[in-house]
Amino acid sequence: MRPVTYTPEKKLNNGRGRAGVLATPHGTIQTPAFVGVATKATVKGVATETLKELGLQTIIANTYHLYLSPGEEVVEKAGGVGEFMRWEGPTMTDSGGFQVFSLGSGFGKKVSKFGLHGTTPLSLDEPFQEGGSASAQTEQEFSEENGLAERSEENRGPFRKKNLAEATLYDAELATSHGKLAIVDEDGVTFTSHLNGDMHRFTPERSVEIQHKLGADIFFAFDECTEPTATYEYQKAAMERTHRWAKRSLAAHRQNIDANNRQAIYGIGQGGQFDDLRQESARTIGDMGFDGFGLGGSFSKKYGKHSLQSALNMLDYLPSDMPVHGLGVGEPEDIFLGAEYGVDTFDCVIPTRNGRSGTVFTENGPINIENRQFIEDFSPLDPECGCPVCRPASGAGYTKAYIHHLFRTKEMLAPMLASQHNIYFLVHLTERIRLSILDGSFESFRDSFLAKYKKNNNS
């Protein structure tokens, strides 16, 4: 018996979307469900005991970030990521593959033909022919977008001699180039920080090893998330590499009997915006024997409106009843879309990231609570919301004017309240979608919700 099993309860007429139950060693998840993002073993701004109050059933932490700090051994000693943060429910960890994308695109990701034991290091300045850089974004552009100051804190990880040694073996020049690149090779990925010179290396086996120590109920195979705008050739190469890594991730997991009894591994499908690649990826990953499937990619609006839609078609080629997780899918419209196509669980930073910058979800579309117009608005964030911020058990909820004031005065309670409200909003939206699937009203619920939600912002 596998540690995580999925049981569908009811399907939509399209034969794709469904409601079901995902059973894990730490409890069941009623799906579709929204998963809280706890990258560094904390949902930013929300105390663990509050998470349940918001309706979250599960959280997902990040391998790369916990490896950097406090280190996977510490988390293991703490009893696993769930125990570490005193979360009693089901947990997930992401593999760190996304960092190949987010760090790599920032630094001008390069792909090396030479593996760990290659004799001739690839010149850092030389464009790689087999697909080339996945990103046209320059380092300078990146700096302007992201701000240098924030990087140093994020990258201030423990210095690891072992990784430096590996990386040095891999490419001596990297040590003195101050890590302007994330370098992908057949064996894995070398990450470097140009601010502090730290080097880190992930391979599928290493990612799985770390995730075993993190101990989540569900974890992901190490993949390469690509820039959605990358060329067909690159997407294909990255996808095939991801498939090879998936096989290795799975093998590494199956070797560990103990972990096999306690943890489930999901394989991640890629393919960018190309239907044939997506199809191939679903078939390949679906046939490998994973416990579940991760819909990989990056579906930010800036990459076009229908990138998610086309990626979702790949789910048709998976074994039926294989649980599906939508990685980084969380805009209300996208949750509807995902649920319609059979995504069971969704994780997304958007409730907390947007919450921290003052964007608040409401039934009538998102608002920016910092805007001047709310200075004397004494109504709740969303009149129809039942969250602890809008409607605490003790009485009247917080008003827009109050939260507006908290943001204006930079009080730490401001992003906390906004994040909590946003999490509740998405959790309960997903829950209502689940209920609508169960009672057969999905389409009408979707249409009425979106009509209202999009009325004031036709995005």
Add this chain to the structure above:
RNA sequence: GCGUCGGUGGCAGAGUGGUCAAUUGCAAUUGACUGUAAAUCAAUCGCCCUUGCGGCUACGUAGGUUCGAAUCCUACCCGGCGCA
């Protein structure tokens, strides 16, 4: 009263003859954010408009020097400090 230093856009504070409608920070206005290098980032921020290497008004007030002044000179007003 004498001496001295200083009065710059909402605030703080650069600039000290032309490339200054004026660096920068804060505030303000708006926008962005989809497996978190994010309690972050971006744009705008004197007035007018045909939005342009455009016009106008501006650097305490009033004059002056100069082809040209926020920048130099004179007087006055105001403020800090020192001495009476």
